[in-house]
Amino acid sequence: TPRAKNGKAQQPGPIEKLGNTLLEEIGAVVPVLPVALVATVMLELKDQAIGELELKSRVFNLITQLEGSGAHLHIPRHDRDYTLTTGIRMLTLRHIITHTEEGLYRANPGETLLLQYYANSIAHLRKPAAKSRKRGAGKAGSQTPVRPEALLDTAPRASILTDN
Numbered sequence: 001t002p003r004a005k006n007g008k009a010q011q012p013g014p015i016e017k018l019g020n021t022l023l024e025e026i027g028a029v030v031p032v033l034p035v036a037l038v039a040t041v042m043l044e045l046k047d048q049a050i051g052e053l054e055l056k057s058r059v060f061n062l063i064t065q066l067e068g069s070g071a072h073l074h075i076p077r078h079d080r081d082y083t084l085t086t087g088i089r090m091l092t093l094r095h096i097i098t099h100t101e102e103g104l105y106r107a108n109p110g111e112t113l114l115l116q117y118y119a120n121s122i123a124h125l126r127k128p129a130a131k132s133r134k135r136g137a138g139k140a141g142s143q144t145p146v147r148p149e150a151l152l153d154t155a156p157r158a159s160i161l162t163d164n
Helices: 014-029 034-045 052-068 080-093 109-126 128-133 148-152
Strands: 097-099 104-107
Touching (some): 014 109, 034 080, 052 080, 052 109
């Protein structure tokens, strides 16, 4: 919110309102991609290393949250596990995240800005205002978190929008 010289918040003008509306509408239809999902979780972990199952579990929980806000998710091959494997592989190939000898994943500290760039592509969907744009989804946050062992089930989920 813009501030006046006296430090008080100003109401946005018509141009700013139009701009905000356009950004919201565009953000609502641009699909959420696998790289953005994995990047978001890796940023939340900061410097912490994480195993593949735990990483996928956290990303699945993020997917559930985004579905609750009506986000449009791109799920390649209609397969969530493949989607997450793709996101992890793309970030690893670009050395944005590293795969340690112990089999853990960690964000590459030298690539934090690029990780933030990918995560920012879905940041608007995680804000409280995004919940008001829900389209036929259940209450956000009401779903049970995914357990790591449930990741072994790779059947497609009917509630996910796809672009294939």
